[in-house]
Amino acid sequence: MTFTLTATVPSRGVDVTLDVPEGRTLALLGPNGAGKSTALGLAAGTLRPHDGEITLDGRVLAGARAGRTTTWVPAHRRQVALLAQDPMLFPHLTVRDNVAFGPRAQGRSRRGAGTAADRWLDAIGLAHLAERRPAGLSGGQAQRVAIARALAAAPRLLLLDEPMAALDVDVTPALRQTLQHLLDDQTTVVATHDVLDALLLADEVAVVDGGRVVERGPTAEILSRPRSAFAASVAGLNLLSGTWTGDGVSTASGAVVHGYASHPGVAVGAPMTAVFRPAAVSLHLRDPHGSPRNTFRGTVRSVEPRGDLLRVRTDQLAADVTPQAVAELALVPGRTVIGTVKAAEVDVYPG
Numbered sequence: 001m002t003f004t005l006t007a008t009v010p011s012r013g014v015d016v017t018l019d020v021p022e023g024r025t026l027a028l029l030g031p032n033g034a035g036k037s038t039a040l041g042l043a044a045g046t047l048r049p050h051d052g053e054i055t056l057d058g059r060v061l062a063g064a065r066a067g068r069t070t071t072w073v074p075a076h077r078r079q080v081a082l083l084a085q086d087p088m089l090f091p092h093l094t095v096r097d098n099v100a101f102g103p104r105a106q107g108r109s110r111r112g113a114g115t116a117a118d119r120w121l122d123a124i125g126l127a128h129l130a131e132r133r134p135a136g137l138s139g140g141q142a143q144r145v146a147i148a149r150a151l152a153a154a155p156r157l158l159l160l161d162e163p164m165a166a167l168d169v170d171v172t173p174a175l176r177q178t179l180q181h182l183l184d185d186q187t188t189v190v191a192t193h194d195v196l197d198a199l200l201l202a203d204e205v206a207v208v209d210g211g212r213v214v215e216r217g218p219t220a221e222i223l224s225r226p227r228s229a230f231a232a233s234v235a236g237l238n239l240l241s242g243t244w245t246g247d248g249v250s251t252a253s254g255a256v257v258h259g260y261a262s263h264p265g266v267a268v269g270a271p272m273t274a275v276f277r278p279a280a281v282s283l284h285l286r287d288p289h290g291s292p293r294n295t296f297r298g299t300v301r302s303v304e305p306r307g308d309l310l311r312v313r314t315d316q317l318a319a320d321v322t323p324q325a326v327a328e329l330a331l332v333p334g335r336t337v338i339g340t341v342k343a344a345e346v347d348v349y350p351g
C-alpha cells in the first residue's frame, strides 16, 4: 500500500481512514463540508492530526496521539503535491518557468528543467503557450498549467481538490480527459462532489459524509449500487454505450451521441460510452430544429421527485427537470418526448 491515512481532527468533526495503492486514483466523493479538504490537508502537511498516522511508501509523514505530535514531516519534504481549485501560478514567471519550477527546486539544471517542462506542456496540449505569463491564460489553461507544474515535480502522491470546480462547463470535459491520461500511473487522491470526476478519473471511491468514510469500493460498484445517501443522490448518470463512428457514439437504438472525446487513435467501431447527467437534459414535445444538440426521442416511463426537481425516465435516458416543465409538457408515463443534450455536456470515453 503506497499511501495510508488514519486520522482524527475533532475540531472539524473529522475521523477518516484512507488508503491508495501505488499508481491508483482514489476519489473522495462527498457534499460540501464533508471533510474532503481536511483529509487532503492532512496528507499535504497543512494540517496536523489530533490522533492517527499518515504514511507514504512506508515512511511516516505524520503521527499523533491525543493531540501530541509524535512525527511530523513538513509539507515541502513529503513529495506530495496539492493542487487546489485556484491554480496559484507564479504571476511573474512564464508558463514554461512555472512548470520548470519543481525540477529546478529539486536541483535540475536550467536546461534539464526546461526540457522536462516542455514535455509536460506537450502532454497537456499547451506547448504553444510556453512563453505566456499566467495573466494571459484562460481559467482552463491556467488549471492545466498548474497540473503540469504539480506533475513536473514528480510527486509520490498527487492531491487534487475539486480540480474542475472553478471552470466553465464547456472546458471541464476536455480537462477531465487530459487528467485521465496523466493520472494513469500516478498515485492520486481527488476530492470532488462531482460524480463524473469519480467515474472518469478514479479506480476507487470513498464516499465521505459528516467527517467519516461511509462507503468505499471500486468506482463502478459504488455508483451502480450506492448504499450511502450521498452516493445514491449523485448516482444515476446517463450512460449510453455503443461504437465509435469517428465523431460520435452509435448506440443500439440507432442514435449517434456527439460529445467530447480526446482519446487519440480510437478506431472506428471501438466500444465507447457517452456519459451525461440528468440535469443536462432538456425535454421537449417537438424536435427543436436547427439546434446543434443530441436528440433522443423516447416514451416516458416514470416521473419521481428528486429534491426540488423531478426525474423523468424515458426508455433511453433520465432527465431532471422542474415541476413546472413537467406540468407544462404534461409528462405522464406513455407520452412521447424528445430529450436534448448539448455535445459540450457529454463526455465520451473508451469502454
Ligand SMILES: Nc1ncnc2c1ncn2[C@@H]1O[C@H](COP(=O)(O)OP(=O)(O)OP(=O)(O)O)[C@@H](O)[C@H]1O
Residues within 6 Å of the ligand: 011, 012, 013, 014, 030, 031, 032, 033, 034, 035, 036, 037, 038, 039, 191, 193
Ligand atoms: N479552516 C477551518 N477551520 C475550522 N473548521 C474548518 C476549516 N475548514 C473547514 N472546516 C470545517 O471542517 C469540516 C470539514 O470541512 P472540509 O472543508 O474538509 O469539507 P469538504 O468536504 O472539503 O467541503 P467543500 O467541498 O465545501 O470544500 C466542516 O465542518 C467545515 O466547516
